[in-house]
Amino acid sequence: MKSLFPELDEIELDARKLNIQRSPKKGGSSAVDSIPYISELNVEIVENTQPMQFASNVNEHIHRWAPYVQGFSATFVQSILNQYRKIYREPVILDPFAGCGTVLVQAKLNGYKSVGTDINPLLQFIANTKLNSWEVSPNYLFKVYNEISKDKPLDAPAFLKSASQFRRPVLRNLELINGGIASIETRTEKQEKIKNLFKLAFSAILVDCSNLKRSPCLGYVKNKFVEDSAPSVLFDKKIREIAEDLRLIQSRYNDFIDTESKVICSNAMTFEHTDKFDLAVTSPPYMNGLDYVMNYKIEMGWLGFVQSQRDLKSIKDAMVVCDNVSKGLVRKFYGSPTTYTNPWIEAIKTDIQKSIARRGAYRRQDMPYIVHKYFDDIYKVIKNVASSLKYGGRFILVVGDSLIADVYVPTDLLIAKIGLDLGLKIERIEKARERRSGQIRSYRLRESIITLLKR
Ligand SMILES: C[S@@+](CC[C@H](N)C(=O)[O-])C[C@H]1O[C@@H](n2cnc3c(N)ncnc32)[C@H](O)[C@@H]1O
Numbered sequence: 015m016k017s018l019f020p021e022l023d024e025i026e027l028d029a030r031k032l033n034i035q036r037s038p039k040k041g042g043s044s045a046v047d048s049i050p051y052i053s054e055l056n057v058e059i060v061e062n063t064q065p066m067q068f069a070s071n072v073n074e075h076i077h078r079w080a081p082y083v084q085g086f087s088a089t090f091v092q093s094i095l096n097q098y099r100k101i102y103r104e105p106v107i108l109d110p111f112a113g114c115g116t117v118l119v120q121a122k123l124n125g126y127k128s129v130g131t132d133i134n135p136l137l138q139f140i141a142n143t144k145l146n147s148w149e150v151s152p153n154y155l156f157k158v159y160n161e162i163s164k165d166k167p168l169d170a171p172a173f174l175k176s177a178s179q180f181r182r183p184v185l186r187n188l189e190l191i192n193g194g195i196a197s198i199e200t201r202t203e204k205q206e207k208i209k210n211l212f213k214l215a216f217s218a219i220l221v222d223c224s225n226l227k228r229s230p231c232l233g234y235v236k237n238k239f240v241e242d243s244a245p246s247v248l249f250d251k252k253i254r255e256i257a258e259d260l261r262l263i264q265s266r267y268n269d270f271i272d273t274e275s276k277v278i279c280s281n282a283m284t285f286e287h288t289d290k291f292d293l294a295v296t297s298p299p300y301m302n303g304l305d306y307v308m309n310y311k312i313e314m315g316w317l318g319f320v321q322s323q324r325d326l327k328s329i330k331d332a333m334v335v336c337d338n339v340s341k342g343l344v345r346k347f348y349g350s351p352t353t354y355t356n357p358w359i360e361a362i363k364t365d366i367q368k369s370i371a372r373r374g375a376y377r378r379q380d381m382p383y384i385v386h387k388y389f390d391d392i393y394k395v396i397k398n399v400a401s402s403l404k405y406g407g408r409f410i411l412v413v414g415d416s417l418i419a420d421v422y423v424p425t426d427l428l429i430a431k432i433g434l435d436l437g438l439k440i441e442r443i444e445k446a447r448e449r450r451s452g453q454i455r456s457y458r459l460r461e462s463i464i465t466l467l468k469r
Contacts, residue, residue: 043458047422062444082114083230091120105292110282115141125270130277135319138279145275152257168193171315187245217313219248283394287402297412334391354393369419409466417451426462433466441465
């Protein structure tokens with residue numbers, strides 16, 4: 015998008031570059047900056063490098079049905095389940111931030127009951143479809159596929175800029191597939207499940223058919239040319255992939271097809287679970303991480319989960335805060351009397367405020383409050399999950415720390431501290447991966463696995 019004030023942008027860009035050059039954090043690391051926090055908490059961070067990211071799931075059965083950018087690797091989830099195999103014989107698993115369901119799908123592949131929450135209705139739909147279609151006959155899937163009508167287009171969602179997101183003939187072909195799916199009858203549960211699989215397959219090909227790319231944020235890419243036939247070719251490939259996995263499930267995991275697994279579209283801060291859990295395994299949104307709503311707006315619009323930008327915004331406002339949240343939401347939080355805080359959070363807020371004043375400007379002036387709201391949101395989730403854990407149960411969180419306006423934020427240690435404040439024991443903190451700060455590339459951050467125990 016072109017700016018109305020290019021000169022001002024240039025000034026701002028120069029100021030940013032200057033701040034990066036002058037940053038006292040150049041070449042630094044979270045390992046050094048977290049020393050005072052580690053000693054106050056009296057913990058150690060042990061190395062345990064792991065394959066953490068979702069990217070490796072593209073070749074894994076079921077996990078590969080839908081693309082997802084910031085999820086777990088199935089291998090990591092399996093390693094956690096293996097680790098506790100002897101402690102919990104048939105654990106009941108919770109993922110409060112279920113995303114596309116990696117934890118829950120992996121739990122079901124082990125025959126474990128699982129429950130998840132996710133506030134994004136698209137992700138809840140994807141996860142539930144991945145979890146609860148295992149009995150669908152691949153032959154029946156193909157039968158319905160071959161009968162899908164090809165002459166009843168359904169218009170692309172009006173509020174999205176579809177004409178710039180897709181080439182015209184590609185858009186038309188997508189509208190035909192979507193219309194065909196919409197006309198599938200759903201009088202029986204079996205038909206409903208088939209239709210859901212088609213909707214999932216359709217959602218999974220949308221970005222590949224578009225002029226955009228997720229890397230990890232959704233954005234336009236130069237020189238991307240999508241063939242007119244891409245929708246039907248990719249849709250066909252996806253249906254075949256799903257059918258192949260259904261065959262595998264029905265031969266190898268037949269005993270687990272009826273294992274109870276569900277994802278509820280709800281807020282992890284407030285949802286009251288009726289189950290009690292042995293293991294909660296999750297990765298919360300990262301503070302300066304992805305905007306899960308904007309990143310999935312195309313799929314959310316086409317599948318009918320949202321009808322307007324306003325719908326998207328209201329989902330985003332209810333989520334754990336990220337750094338491009340609306341100003342109004344953060345402003346409302348300023349004077350709220352019920353917020354959680356602790357001395358670390360207050361000191362970090364003051365340091366960020368001073369640093370922004372020193373720089374003269376920053377991406378968000380209200381960053382101290384965003385940071386505070388993030389930990390307040392996380393506090394509510396940990397409290398809620400802790401109350402649903404059995405005694406002896408564990409809450410395992412994977413999270414990355416941050417550098418904000420040259421101030422180090424030890425997210426993992428803060429989460430551990432919140433757990434402690436809520437009466438949980440910090441059993442372990444492991445460093446799973448090294449990351450680079452988005453602001454100061456030479457600053458090394460970490461991604462950690464925090465294990466909290468309910469005694
Ligand atoms: C890092 S992702 C989880 C990915 C998941 N581990 C996977 O592999 O699929 C975080 C998820 O938290 C969800 N989320 C954010 N705020 C939430 C809230 N308040 N309640 C429930 N889910 C929320 C987002 O929609 C997103 O799907």
